[in-house]
Amino acid sequence: QVQLVESGGALVQAGGSLRLSCVVAGRTFTRNVIGWFRQAPGKEREFVAGISWSGSNTAYADSVKGRFTISRDNAKNTVYLQMNSLKPEDTAVYHCAARGPGYVTSQASGYGSWGQGTQVTVSS
Numbered sequence: 001q002v003q004l005v006e007s008g009g010a011l012v013q014a015g016g017s018l019r020l021s022c023v024v025a026g027r028t029f030t031r032n033v034i035g036w037f038r039q040a041p042g043k044e045r046e047f048v049a050g051i052s053w054s055g056s057n058t059a060y061a062d063s064v065k066g067r068f069t070i071s072r073d074n075a076k077n078t079v080y081l082q083m084n085s086l087k088p089e090d091t092a093v094y095h096c097a098a099r100g101p102g103y104v105t106s107q108a109s110g111y112g113s114w115g116q117g118t119q120v121t122v123s124s
Contacts, residue, residue, distance in 0.1 A: 002026035002098045002113040009094060009118030012086055020081040020118060022096030031101045034079040035111055036070060038092035038120075048094070049081060050104035059104045064090075086122045093117040 008020040022034065035050035049070040050059045058070055069082040079096060097111035105111075 002032060004096050004098060004113060004115035006094060006096050006115045006118040009120045011121045011123065014086060014088055014122055014124050016086050016122070017082070017084045018086065018120060020083065020094055020096075020120070022079040022081075022115060024077050024079065024096075024098060026098075032098040033100070033102060033104055034070075034072065035097045035099070035104065035106075036079075036081045036094060037097060037108055038090075038094045039117075040092040043092075045095075045108055047106035047108070050106065051079060052104055053101055057104055059106065061106070083120070086120075088122045088124045091120060091122050093119050 003025040005023045012018055031053050033052055036048040037045050038048050039045040047061050049068055051070045051072055055072050067085045072079040095117040096115050098113040099111045
């Protein structure tokens with residue numbers, strides 16, 4: 001069983017930056033693929049970014065490429081999402097999720113453990 005806790009969400013002006021953190025508890029953290037997803041009111045959950053257990057493989061949604069960076073510190077059991085040049089359309093609840101060893105997938109159904117989420121609000 002893997003438990004995930006997100007933090008770092010806040011209200012920020014357009015053009016600003018935030019760094020989200022996802023602390024993962026569980027013996028298999030270093031073997032897990034971790035993904036970030038977001039869900040805005042009235043919209044479906046969408047993939048944002050994902051990272052393999054080694055950190056060597058990453059994937060991003062087209063909407064965040066060049067602005068967001070995912071990274072992980074296995075010594076701290078933490079995955080980060082650095083978000084720069086934020087836009088109002090980035091406003092959403094951001095969740096991190098874990099799946100077993102393997103490839104990064106953008107499909108939410110591929111992740112078995114989810115955090116409660118952290119709210120990011122970008123004002124124009």
